Amino acid sequence: MAAHFGRRLRKGAATTAVAAAAVAALSASQAPDVPVPDSGRHTAADATPSPDPASGGGATGNSPYYTDLPPLHSPDPAPTAGPTAGPLAGHGPEQAGIPATVLDAYKKAEAELRTSKPDCRLPWQLLAAIGQVESGQARGGRVDASGTTLAPILGPVLDGNGFAHISDTDHGAYDGDSRYDRAIGPMQFIPSTWAWAGRDGNGDGRSDPNNVYDAALAAGHYLCRNGWDLSVDADVKRAILSYNASQDYLSTVLSWLQFYRNGTHSVPDGTGSLPSGRSDDTPGAGPTPSPNASGHAPRPGRPGTPAQPHGGTTATPSTPSTPTKPTTPTTPSAPPTPTDTVDHLRSTDTAGLTAMAGHSFAQRIGTRAETKAGKAVAKVRIRFTVTGDTDAAFAGGEKAATVVTDSKGVAVAPALQAGEKTGDFTVRAVVVGRTVSALDYTATVTERLADALARTDDTTPTCAPGGEFAEQIQVRATYKGAAADRVAVTATLITSADDPTENTEGPYFKDADGKPVRTLKDLETDAKGLLTLPKLYADDTTGTFLLRLRSAGGATVTVELKVAPADSSGDPSGAPSGQPSTSPSPSPSA
Incomplete structure (x- = not known):
């Protein structure tokens, strides 16, 4: 079985048989959470999530990808010798190695998203799985010290000839093609997606799709949109399908995801193993690592291009025994796209x-x-x-x-x-x-508003002259009946009910230096709409005083405060009227 994983996966019966056996075996031994039908291949019913309609053809424009599958883990791995042994057969530890800089980029992207989008729960192994399938981990880690690929990695020209038709969106700035788009970089973003998904992952002040730190962070943000939780299987499948809308792509990425979850290690940059099989069925037709002598990136091959199974030279077709009627090649004008x-x-x-x-x-x-x-x-x-x-x-x-x-x-x-x-x-x-x-x-x-303010209790705060109020006043802000969180509130000790100017005597707050203040600004309710005021103090003036709180949105609440000397029982009592008084004798409140 292990020998089959090294062969290129081709379309048709051979592709189906190999991929089916590989995915079924991987699922049975490593990924019990991935449903696989009796035939061993994922079906549309198994992966019920569909590609995100907002992705506009996925991050890659549904470009081709590498189809090599990881080897099976086994206590007794199959020998690598023999005519059927392929490049992946029995090479679990080798295939588990990820170039050091590339691996660091994945882990840093996971750490950043753990802070910026904690509910997404992105595992770096998912980035590694996509990076393996899209570019073979940046062509085996051929990157410089800053994480930029030594040569641009370009996908096929998306001109509709065997691939999607995507007209140029970046004037050739990223992919060097001013007529059509091409997927670019180690994570194979098309320019129109990179225009909004691109991120600066290495802190150099710019976002470069050919930099593995930038590309990994962009891929992480792309996978974390739409509120997906990547600790949930269904959301993982939705995210992968939004990257490339192919059920085979989903199966391949899931296989590598489980493989990397079982363990991996770093290898020196530039020494990573290179995949070979391509979903477009043409060896070497995937992301091209470097431009040719003319200075332009080589144009990838097309499905059906004659090629030897292991990347050899193109075979020369024999002369047909029966002459065919010559035809004059014509180039029909392409019909207009929508x-x-x-x-x-x-x-x-x-x-x-x-x-x-x-x-x-x-x-x-x-x-x-x-x-x-x-x-x-x-x-x-x-x-x-x-x-x-x-x-x-x-x-x-x-x-x-x-x-x-x-x-x-x-x-x-x-x-x-x-x-x-x-x-x-x-x-x-x-x-x-x-x-x-x-x-x-x-x-x-x-600004955040509240249409109602109310105290959370109805007791009257009292204090002896020169003392400290025992109770801290708390209010609740609401907006249309719901808690109004983070709403700005101003608290002012006012002169009277009819005069909202700041009082010059009576209770007060303290500022950071311990000095009396009678107006507090920049107060803010908490997540439940609650606000607890700082402690209040009294000067030597007795009487009944008013504290007014006003929220953004105009909601108000007025709190009555009393300052009076302690009576024979040791309790302070109220002043005789609604105005401050120096009379020591208690009287009914206003």
Whole structure:
């Protein structure tokens, strides 16, 4: 069995048989949580999660990938000698080795996301599995000290000739092709996805898809969007399928994920083992490691290109025994893609985009792609980008998202989440792959508000002159009946119920230097909408005093305070009226 893992996996019956046996065996011995049907291959029913419709063809544009599977772990591994032994047979420890810099990039990405998106629970082994399948761990770790590949890693030209059709979106800035896009770097992002998913993982101030630290961190953020929890099997499958919408891709990545979970180690950069089998069925047709002598990256092969099984030279076909009628090759003009027919974008009655800081926007942005005649255009990628000085973002913390228009030509952006910075910002919608006037949406983030303030108890705080109030006043803020968290509150000891100016005598708070203050600003409710005030003190003035609290949003509550000398029982009593008094005799409160 082990000898079969070293052979290239080809399409057709041979591919199915080898992949089926490999995945079934791996699942039985290493990954009991991965369901496999009797045939040994994953089916659509087994992997119920579907590709994320907002991914616009996945991170890679569904580019080809390496199909080599990891070897089986066995107490008695099969010998490597013999005519059937392949490059992976019996080489578990070798295949488990990941180049040191590449492994470090995966682990640093996991650590960063553990802080920025803790609910995602991204395992670095998932990044390693995708990195193995996409580029063979950056072509065996051929990277420099900063993590940048020694030569660009480019996928096939996505011109629709055997692959997806994705017109140029970066003017060749990343992939060197100003006509079509190509997947780039060790994690094989297409330029349009990198434009919003790219991250600076090595701290050099820029995001480079050819840097393994940048690419690993970008892949981690990409996999952690949509609120996915990658400790849950179903979300892991959704995330993988959103990266490349292929059931075979899902099976291959899951196999490597379980393999790396069973143990791995670092090997020197540049010494990692290189995979060989490709999903496009042409040896060497995957990500190309370096440009040719002309300075341009070699154009990858196409499915069906004659090639020897192990990367040898192309065989020369024999002369046909029966002459065929010669034909004059023609180059038919390619039919226009849906993207080519888009003339303009129109808003789908999106208005009133307002939310309080820290809250979700109730309305989602919708954009319709139309022809010049106003007809809807389906299957067009629309990129939404958040710009402006606020920290608002789409769900998951992303500043951009690509969504494919539906049958009605409408793309609905992910839900917007307001940050803590208030003010206006803009969401810009553009067509990916075509120059069409952008459509801008203005949104506003307001401060957190409360429409009601109330004390949590109804006792009257009392104190003797020159003493300290025993009770600390606590209030609860609510907005539309729900707890209003992180709402700004101001507390002022006022002159009277009719005069809200600050009092000059009576109870007071203390500042950081211990000096009396009678107004406190920048107070804030907690996550439950509660606010406990600092301790209050009394000067020598007796009487009944008022403390007023006002929240952002205008909600108020007034608290009565009493300062009186202790009576014969040792308890202070109230002053005679609603105004401060120096009279030592107690009287009914105002």
